[in-house]
Amino acid sequence: MLSIKDLQVKIGDKSILKGISLDIKPGEVHAIMGPNGSGKSTLSHVLAGKEGYTITGGSIEIEGQDLEEMAPEIRAREGLFLAFQYPVEIPGVSNIYLLKAALNAVRKHQGLTEVDALDFLALVKEKIKLLGMDEKFLYRSVNQGFSGGEKKRNEILQMAVMEPKMCIMDETDSGLDIDALQIVAAGVNSLRSEKRSFLMITHYQRLLDYIVPDVVHVLADGRIVKTGGPELALELEQKGYGWIGQVE
Amino acid sequence: MASAVSSLEKYLEEYDEIKSTLPGQGLDWLVQLRQQGLDQFSTQGFPTTRDEDWRYTNVTPFIKKSFQSVLAKPSTTVLPEQMDHYYVPDCWQVVIVDGHFSNTLSKLDGLPEEVVVMALSDALIKCPDKVKSYLGQAVENEDHGFIHYNTAWFSEGLFVWIPQQVKMKQPLQLVHVVTQENVATATRNLIVAEAGAEGVVIESYFGSQAQAYLTSSISEVFVAENAHLTLYKLQNEASKALHCSGVYSQQEKHSTFNYLDFSFGGLIARNELHVNVGFAAACDLNGLFVGSGRQHFDNHTWINHLQPRGSSRELFKGILDGRARGVFQGCVKVFEDAQKIDSEMHNHNLLLSDNAEIDTKPQLVIYADDVKCAHGVTVGQLDDASVFYLQSRAVSEEEAKNMLTFAFANEMVDQIKVSSFKSYILALLLQKFPQGGIEQEWL
Ligand SMILES: Nc1ncnc2c1ncn2[C@@H]1O[C@H](COP(=O)(O)OP(=O)(O)OP(=O)(O)O)[C@@H](O)[C@H]1O
Ligand SMILES: [Mg+2]
Numbered sequence: 250m251l252s253i254k255d256l257q258v259k260i261g262d263k264s265i266l267k268g269i270s271l272d273i274k275p276g277e278v279h280a281i282m283g284p285n286g287s288g289k290s291t292l293s294h295v296l297a298g299k300e301g302y303t304i305t306g307g308s309i310e311i312e313g314q315d316l317e318e319m320a321p322e323i324r325a326r327e328g329l330f331l332a333f334q335y336p337v338e339i340p341g342v343s344n345i346y347l348l349k350a351a352l353n354a355v356r357k358h359q360g361l362t363e364v365d366a367l368d369f370l371a372l373v374k375e376k377i378k379l380l381g382m383d384e385k386f387l388y389r390s391v392n393q394g395f396s397g398g399e400k401k402r403n404e405i406l407q408m409a410v411m412e413p414k415m416c417i418m419d420e421t422d423s424g425l426d427i428d429a430l431q432i433v434a435a436g437v438n439s440l441r442s443e444k445r446s447f448l449m450i451t452h453y454q455r456l457l458d459y460i461v462p463d464v465v466h467v468l469a470d471g472r473i474v475k476t477g478g479p480e481l482a483l484e485l486e487q488k489g490y491g492w493i494g495q496v497e
Numbered sequence: 498m499a500s501a502v503s504s505l506e507k508y509l510e511e512y513d514e515i516k517s518t519l520p521g522q523g524l525d526w527l528v529q530l531r532q533q534g535l536d537q538f539s540t541q542g543f544p545t546t547r548d549e550d551w552r553y554t555n556v557t558p559f560i561k562k563s564f565q566s567v568l569a570k571p572s573t574t575v576l577p578e579q580m581d582h583y584y585v586p587d588c589w590q591v592v593i594v595d596g597h598f599s600n601t602l603s604k605l606d607g608l609p610e611e612v613v614v615m616a617l618s619d620a621l622i623k624c625p626d627k628v629k630s631y632l633g634q635a636v637e638n639e640d641h642g643f644i645h646y647n648t649a650w651f652s653e654g655l656f657v658w659i660p661q662q663v664k665m666k667q668p669l670q671l672v673h674v675v676t677q678e679n680v681a682t683a684t685r686n687l688i689v690a691e692a693g694a695e696g697v698v699i700e701s702y703f704g705s706q707a708q709a710y711l712t713s714s715i716s717e718v719f720v721a722e723n724a725h726l727t728l729y730k731l732q733n734e735a736s737k738a739l740h741c742s743g744v745y746s747q748q749e750k751h752s753t754f755n756y757l758d759f760s761f762g763g764l765i766a767r768n769e770l771h772v773n774v775g776f777a778a779a780c781d782l783n784g785l786f787v788g789s790g791r792q793h794f795d796n797h798t799w800i801n802h803l804q805p806r807g808s809s810r811e812l813f814k815g816i817l818d819g820r821a822r823g824v825f826q827g828c829v830k831v832f833e834d835a836q837k838i839d840s841e842m843h844n845h846n847l848l849l850s851d852n853a854e855i856d857t858k859p860q861l862v863i864y865a866d867d868v869k870c871a872h873g874v875t876v877g878q879l880d881d882a883s884v885f886y887l888q889s890r891a892v893s894e895e896e897a898k899n900m901l902t903f904a905f906a907n908e909m910v911d912q913i914k915v916s917s918f919k920s921y922i923l924a925l926l927l928q929k930f931p932q933g934g935i936e937q938e939w940l
Contacts, residue, residue, distance in 0.1 A: 297889050300881070325891035337886040341904025347890060350900070354891035390904075407890060 256307035267471035276443035283468035326358035330413035332404035397424035434459030520618035534648030564681035567596035617654035635717035635745035650683035690724035704735025718746035734763035758784035776804035788821035817853035
């Protein structure tokens with residue numbers, strides 16, 4: 250699904266990612282953990298196509314296609330989705346309008362017709378229920394005045410509506426209360442399928458209790474310094490990141 | 498300079514020709530008032546960029562064309578079906594075409610008997626004393642070439658008088674249309690809400706084709722004790738028009754005045770807004786201007802807090818593309834004994850091209866000590882992070898920008914409380930965003 254080879258990224262003159270390789274197969278769930286400032290969000294932004302980063306080496310492919318040349322909206326239409334660590338507030342654009350625009354852009358790209366208003370409403374209402382959100386959120390401006398946890402949930406609502414094949418979730422768990430975490434995790438689990446892959450960035454084992462990853466990576470100072478199974482996350486929770494450096 | 502003088506002379510020469518056709522010629526007080534206006538206009542002429550308040554807005558080249566008063570031209574017939582798209586649904590309408598009231602095009606059925614709504618020319622025949630007590634009162638202390646011109650030349654206008662405690666159950670729309678080329682029209686509106694009265698008035702200005710002409714309009718607004726008046730104004734003149742308007746409002750105790758302006762059309766549009774806020778009265782002044790090409794929008798506002806405990810809110814937003822230029826000058830003045838004033842003034846602008854320009858200057862002049870006044874100005878481009886966020890949701894860059902621009906404007910549309918007018922404005926605004934794929938029902 251997603252294949253990253255020796256990716257090197259700079260912001261200005263500063264090297265942030267120093268050679269990252271990742272191979273995520275269809276249906277797999279990967280988790281990335283790592284200290285603050287190690288480059289996790291940078292990786293997610295580069296994958297989504299944000300400007301301001303210079304790729305100085307390596308490659309990124311999604312289902313064999315080179316990602317680098319694709320505009321962000323094309324990546325999204327091709328099925329790559331990023332749930333942001335810090336979702337942006339968009340005053341004046343209603344949530345439901347963006348959801349519809351997003352879904353139709355994806356459908357059009359796939360050669361499908363636009364959804365009609367009634368079908369769309371039915372679909373959105375089903376998804377919003379899945380995430381335990383109030384329907385009122387549909388008619389509010391995107392993320393405007395949402396609490397931290399509400400924003401995170403809203404990201405997953407967008408993901409559920411767009412049905413991407415490569416879902417990247419950047420610290421979706423931070424800001425969610427315990428109940429919300431369970432609901433969101435259940436929502437994500439319901440999206441799991443053998444054709445859909447997940448890359449979850451997190452600091453905490455708790456999320457991984459609910460969404461059990463196949464592979465866990467540790468990112469430190471722009472490099473993947475360790476890769477293991479779900480038990481690696483447990484170990485990190487107990488010992489912190491210090492010991493990995495010693496292993497190196 | 499020489500040409501400016503000669504063009505002024507042309508206007509003055511023409512005045513002798515049309516004078517006898519002006520409404521209210523039999524009323525001594527009005528003849529006198531017009532003469533005063535003419536005298537002052539003949540010494541001052543139209544404002545030039547040497548006037549501090551007109552520094553950024555040069556009307557001289559325009560005025561030089563010496564537009565002919567519509568009164569000097571034969572009148573045109575306009576068919577009702579040509580007017581359809583100017584009418585805002587669910588409103589009463591007073592229609593003025595090329596400076597003349599049209600009875601057949603106006604729609605005033607079902608208007609409550611006690612409310613007086615008519616053409617100013619009719620009011621000067623039917624209730625001249627009522628007109629006399631308001632005409633010129635709100636602009637009495639103003640000294641301004643366009644006011645003097647308007648006073649001397651006005652051929653028509655809207656007269657609205659809502660008696661005490663009466664609430665108009667439907668908005669009233671003034672439909673002002675110019676169909677001819679190279680003409681000058683002068684319109685004077687009087688809007689009066691007596692104590693405890695409530696009403697909504699929509700002033701709308703249109704031009705039928707891409708023609709050059711001058712619209713001069715002055716509205717004098719009187720909001721008595723406990724009265725609540727909302728005035729919407731839509732300026733959608735033809736693309737080469739010069740639109741110069743002034744709204745002068747006098748607010749008494751505990752009254753509210755809400756004003757919301759939409760400027761879309763014309764080549765040069767100057768809006769002046771002068772509000773005198775009385776004791777514990779509140780005013781809310783808002784505006785949106787959307788310009789492209791070489792359009793020029795100038796908004797000058799003055800809020801005077803003459804009495805204590807008043808409040809004022811002001812928000813003007815501008816969106817400028819191409820080589821369009823905007824001016825915002827807002828002045829809030831709090832007089833010596835006007836304590837406990839709460840005032841806020843904001844101006845936010847979006848520049849969509851490198852060649853667009855805005856000059857903005859909020860100003861506070863405060864002589865009282867116990868007041869709360871805030872102001873803020875922003876000038877900028879669309880936020881990159883927002884554009885990227887929308888792109889990451891599969892929306893194209895162009896559509897994302899359109900969406901954000903539209904959202905910026907939509908905040909002002911959202912303030913419209915009359916749903917038929919809201920849809921009307923939204924439809925006009927959508928025409929300004931042709932390639933966005935914005936769907937009205939989803940906003
Ligand atoms: N625009 C920028 N200019 C300079 N440095 C930047 C910029 N953006 C990010 N960085 C730096 O890049 C490094 C990686 O940041 P990134 O946001 O990817 O970290 P992270 O692993 O997501 O951290 P966290 O766990 O706190 O979210 C940090 O040192 C950060 O300060
Ligand atoms: Mg991060």
